[in-house]
Amino acid sequence: VPMYWLFTFGISLIAFFIPDLLKTSIFDIKHILSSLFFYPYWTQATGFSPILTLGWTLNYEMIFYTLFFIALKISHKYRALITSLLIVLAVVILNNLFDLDTKSPLQFYANKIWIEFIFGMLIGAFIQYLIKIRINYFIFLITIFLSFAILIFTEAFNIQVLSRFIQWGLPSTLIVVSFITFEYFFANFSEKIKNIILWLGEMSYPLYLIHIYSIGLIHRLLLPNIQLFSLFIASMILSLLISNLVSIYFDKPTRKFFLKKLLQFLDSVFDTSQISGVIIKSSIRFNYHQRNF
Numbered sequence: 001v002p003m004y005w006l007f008t009f010g011i012s013l014i015a016f017f018i019p020d021l022l023k024t025s026i027f028d029i030k031h032i033l034s035s036l037f038f039y040p041y042w043t044q045a046t047g048f049s050p051i052l053t054l055g056w057t058l059n060y061e062m063i064f065y066t067l068f069f070i071a072l073k074i075s076h077k078y079r080a081l082i083t084s085l086l087i088v089l090a091v092v093i094l095n096n097l098f099d100l101d102t103k104s105p106l107q108f109y110a111n112k113i114w115i116e117f118i119f120g121m122l123i124g125a126f127i128q129y130l131i132k133i134r135i136n137y138f139i140f141l142i143t144i145f146l147s148f149a150i151l152i153f154t155e156a157f158n159i160q161v162l163s164r165f166i167q168w169g170l171p172s173t174l175i176v177v178s179f180i181t182f183e184y185f186f187a188n189f190s191e192k193i194k195n196i197i198l199w200l201g202e203m204s205y206p207l208y209l210i211h212i213y214s215i216g217l218i219h220r221l222l223l224p225n226i227q228l229f230s231l232f233i234a235s236m237i238l239s240l241l242i243s244n245l246v247s248i249y250f251d252k253p254t255r256k257f258f259l260k261k262l263l264q265f266l267d268s269v270f271d272t273s274q275i276s277g278v279i280i281k282s283s284i285r286f287n288y289h290q291r292n293f
Contacts, residue, residue, distance in 0.1 A: 002254045003246065007209050008035050008052045015051065021221065025051045038062040040108035048108045054209055060114045080121040087114060116169040123176060133181040143178045147171040206243035206251075214239040 015027040024045045034041030035050030038059045042048055049056045064087075071082035094100065094110035101107065123130070135143075150171045153159070161167060186197065214235040219226060226234065 003206055003251050004052065004055060004058060004209065005036055006246065006250060007206075008032065008050070008055070011052050011213070021216065023216065024049075025053065040105045042103040042105075042108075048105075052209060053212065059108065060117075063109060064114060064117045080125050084118045084121060087117060091115060112163050112165050113169075115165040116172070119165075119169055119173040123173065123180070127180070130177060130180045131183065134184050135178070135181045140178055140182045143174055147174045147178070202247060203240055203243045206246055207239050210242060211235060211239045214242065 011022070011025055012027060012032050015022055015025050019026060026043075026045060028043065028051070031041055031043055031046075031051050033039075035052060035055060038050075038055075040048040040056075040059050041050070046053065048059075050059070064083075067086045067090075068079065068083045071079040071086065074082055090109065091112055091114070094106055095112075098106065100110060148171075151168060154161075154167060186194070189197075215231065218234050218238065219231055223231075223234070
């Protein structure tokens, strides 16, 4: 969340001082506040997208986390099943029992796209079995090639035969499953290569949020006549550079700060002799250090 807020504030400042640099985002206090709190606010220029355009996916993530939290409170064992039922129920009700205005936030949540979260939970439910499967190079490459081919072909030619959660969700799920079942291959890499892969994974979130702005900056302002392949390389380098700087000087210090505050809070709630408190704090520290190598 802090990184998303940082980029949201950044785009808001650009929209205020240099609006010509942005294609759709405009400076609008209601839009900015809605973006910060993951509320799907409709505008003529952006639809339901927040001022940081690609943040629309986070609006779905937040409602998913809310439903998952509710499911955890009902039953930890059946949390994935309960969350899946809540998602399907919400989509069915919003699409069939209400005549929603096209600008209503509920219209945003009526989209079947967030059924794709169910695919992710299925992968999570069977991950312990998937990691034991070892597919060979041929199956891996064929699956990846066909999955990406479907995604690229249907997007390039604007083909919409099935619902998006099937037409895009299933190939995307196959890509994830393929990499999981091929993970044993990466275990043979050197620690240096593994750290590079981990670093790229760490950069994926900020890279996703800002890459379209890197493309726009280079193509519209710096090098308007740049060729497509050169634009791809230049925008990738710029996006990774910005992502890395933000990670080092903002994201990691922010995480460290909130970790310290969280542990202080837990110290005030749990007695140091309580096993539950020790387990919770140890788990938090472990996850923090895992993310920071």
